[in-house]
Amino acid sequence: KAGVTQTPRYLIKTRGQQVTLSCSPISGHRSVSWYQQTPGQGLQFLFEYFSETQRNKGNFPGRFSGRQFSNSRSEMNVSTLELGDSALYLCASSLGDRDYNEQFFGPGTRLTVL
Amino acid sequence: GENVEQHPSTLSVQEGDSAVIKCTYSDSASNYFPWYKQELGKGPQLIIDIRSNVGEKKDQRIAVTLNKTAKHFSLHITETQPEDSAVYFCAASLTGTASKLTFGTGTRLQVTL
Numbered sequence: 111k112a113g114v115t116q117t118p119r120y121l122i123k124t125r126g127q128q129v130t131l132s133c134s135p136i137s138g139h140r141s142v143s144w145y146q147q148t149p150g151q152g153l154q155f156l157f158e159y160f161s162e163t164q165r166n167k168g169n170f171p172g173r174f175s176g177r178q179f180s181n182s183r184s185e186m187n188v189s190t191l192e193l194g195d196s197a198l199y200l201c202a203s204s205l206g207d208r209d210y211n212e213q214f215f216g217p218g219t220r221l222t223v224l
Numbered sequence: 225g226e227n228v229e230q231h232p233s234t235l236s237v238q239e240g241d242s243a244v245i246k247c248t249y250s251d252s253a254s255n256y257f258p259w260y261k262q263e264l265g266k267g268p269q270l271i272i273d274i275r276s277n278v279g280e281k282k283d284q285r286i287a288v289t290l291n292k293t294a295k296h297f298s299l300h301i302t303e304t305q306p307e308d309s310a311v312y313f314c315a316a317s318l319t320g321t322a323s324k325l326t327f328g329t330g331t332r333l334q335v336t337l
Contacts (some may be wrong), residue, residue, distance in 0.1 A: 141321045153327035166324040215267035
């Protein structure tokens with residue numbers, strides 16, 4: 111079974127630009143969660159989508175948004191990029207229909223903001 | 225919200241020794257506690273998890289213990305091997321929100337020969 115895939119793996123943007131990251135979950139998984147990983151803040155939850163609806167949300171500004179398509183693939187968008195948005199962005203998929211679903215992470219997208 | 229503390233931040237052990245990583249959580253409503261291993265250039269990989277209705281779980285050389293009263297849980301790795309070297313993260317989630325994990329700050333484990 112193929113794992114979680116994320117594209118692109120690396121991105122370099124400049125301040126003020128916007129960026130879209132993509133995540134394809136494991137086949138059959140309906141939940142996709144996004145996390146930001148930085149050396150200073152560690153792994154922080156951004157949001158979760160389940161069946162095309164945002165089900166949980168972390169404490170990030172509105173510049174961070176996402177969506178999920180009918181095939182469960184998800185995209186994350188960051189607008190008006192700031193230097194502090196430089197991070198590894200990870201997505202994780204799970205079945206999403208029970209309290210204890212295991213989450214499987216992708217390799218991440220490394221975003222650098224100059 | 226939930227807060228998870230993890231210690232130590234770095235841990236060096238000799239091959240064959242045991243390693244223990246400890247985490248505490250703040251919200252008594254948390255009921256799911258996974259542990260992840262992250263190798264360089266890769267995403268976190270789930271290695272073991274435990275639910276709040278269980279006190280201990282083992283999987284070969286890895287075990288996790290949970291003390292709900294004290295709100296802490298620990299990862300135990302026995303007979304460590306060089307390939308165990310990685311960063312380990314504990315996490316917790318509240319009832320009904322298993323997909324919203326709060327992570328600890330990570331422990332860099334180095335297994336030396």
